[in-house]
Amino acid sequence: MLVASLTAVGAQEGPSGITQRTVFAPFDPTQRGCHKPPGLTKELAYVQENEREFLQGVNHGLEMAAKDRGLKYLRSVAENNVPKAVEDINAYQAAKVGALVATSSDPTAVSSSLQRTIWSGAFVGTIVPPPATLLLNAPQYATGKALADASINYIKSQLGGKAKVVLLTQDTMEYLTPRFEAMRDAFAKTPGVTIVADIAPTPVNKEGGFVTMSTVLLANPDIDVVLGGDAVVLGALKALRVAGKDRPNQFLGGIDGEPEAVSEIKKGNSPFKASISLSSPVFGYAMGQFAADWLDGKSIPQAMDILPIALTSENMAQYEADLENPAAVYADPIRKSTYLKMYGNICYDTRDQYVNFPWSSESSK
Template sequence: MDNSSAHRAGELSKTGKRVLWASLTAAILVTAACSTGAPSDSGSGVGISAPSALPPFVSSADERQPTNLPRSIGFPQSTTNEYDNDIATGLRAGAADTGMELQAAVSDGDPQRHTQITDQFRTSGVGSIVTSVLDPAAQEPGLLAAIEQGMAVQTVVMGPSTSTANAPQYEIGKALALAARDFIETSLNGEATVAILNIDSVESVRPRYQAIRDVLGDIPGANIVGDVEPATQDSQAGYETTSTLLQKDPQIDVVLGEDYFGVGALAAMQASGRDLSKVFIGGTNASNEPRDNIAKGTAYRAVVSTSPAIMAYSMARHAADWVDGKAIPQGMCIVPLVLDSPAAVSAFENDMNDLKGTYENPERLSKYLTFLGSISYQTRDQWFTDTWTPTTCGDQ
């Protein structure tokens, strides 16, 4: 690596590095409400297996029997990366808009510390808990205890839960691949040399990459010359992997992967001296740097957002509803949203800067989330014993 490349790689390590949220993607939220005044006979029962389909959510206009749960949210934050910080932003806004108190503590990626913080919030009498998963097996006993105590346990991707937020992972990859296909057909005359920077080791998001392969496989002129998993999940690894692939095949036209891989891939393409007008870089999760690049009109042309801020805001609102005895969704389907132009990025950021307005406007909210099923404190014996996994956010 020459001096300019090393400097660029160093800058990437400082500014572009992100930890995979195990997104959807691979990040997991848990919202729970507990109270020293909750009845010992909670009626949580043995739960039910998550069904393959859920009906549309219908909110309850009237408050039901009060739960006497504290109006507070405890947030054991697993990291201070951008995704978890977006979750904190959403929770903070949702708590403020519903008269809930938000308490937060960072576990710094330590599963034992993370579990301890979760249990401390649960046993000290906070009204709800939101957390990112680090070790599902270690966390499961705490989640089951929270459910038994009458808490609204909301998770992303995993069970057990009273409510699960999940994204149709295959649809995320398909949306990204279709955006790349449009570029290949309109700008590259149907011919493209493609590199896929996958994270197949993360089972929960593996369908994303199968979808990418399926879509590209239907393009006669698309030639996949690299389908590899970088050593680490950050922009530096994206830079190094793309640089290595370019040494073998300097004419790579398309690079697809997680959004932080795309940041590194863009820098590698720039360092190679390629004509970037004929390059398509795309990713998933839509963090700040990829969005900035799309807004500027660079070769980073598309990201598929999973919208953590509005998801967390909704969870805070649902936590408040649970405390008030109202119904909340059993399933929150995260809509894969393609951001592929400055206008799309601007609209997304405007909505994220107005979480309350987005949540309370059904048309705006439907771009990001679909609410399905129904559960409340009174019907909490219908909690899911396993993971609810949507195949689409459309008709269930």
């Protein structure tokens, strides 16, 4: 039996949720029979890990959805301070905030606070790590494959089928390792491609990418392809330019669709050719809409795929329009389906079925 709305952090514990890997059926928006959570405010709060552009996009979408649905919007930025993130989540739960979205650099540290928020009856949304009443994840293998495929097409059409490749990985994060497994698998099937470096920069940011790529260039000065997250690949691009080893016909590709990467792609003559976009304003807006639905007593998805899109100069204009106005995407079923796919059903009455395992739609494949 679910616990009643909690009055203080650390009060009576509740159900552990779904802890075993589970394959959810497609989301059924016609499900009825749910109730509004009692005693909670019509507020949507966002505990934001840091000011990274990707997370700023989530903020943009959430804020727009809150405005469109008449929710008061609250936000706190932890700046990678995990105790502050925990404190902020606990404060929102104690204030009976009705909906919470949270990201943290240490998901394990915030998980207990998120569980207590779920037990209180509130909506909880997370991006990749559990627990959540709505967990978002990208199909990570498909994301890596999309970037690898784009680079392979370029190698075949522009580089004569031969290339020296650098992979700047994030294999230290278990949730992201499938991205790089997909890249290795794709290149292993491509004659003429040699991976000369396969390494995780430390830290995984622009500076880490610069330092790592500078080291790689000492042994391998002529690089054709560099793949990884946007931030580290942008650092690699800087290293190539500093060393005078950048060429217009190189293929640098990233993941996240961050603004600086987008700016490079739009130049036309930059080595940075593509970014796999996981449109954070679009999924942020969808998450905000489902938070409002939860508070209205409706059934919402338990999980949602953020579908990867290979962003290039050809489709840039439509992508940027969608970033600016995610509400228009959400209102158009066809456009929405290119960004998002939804699974399972949950509401206030069935919140004991919250996701408490590292869900991915690829788990059963």
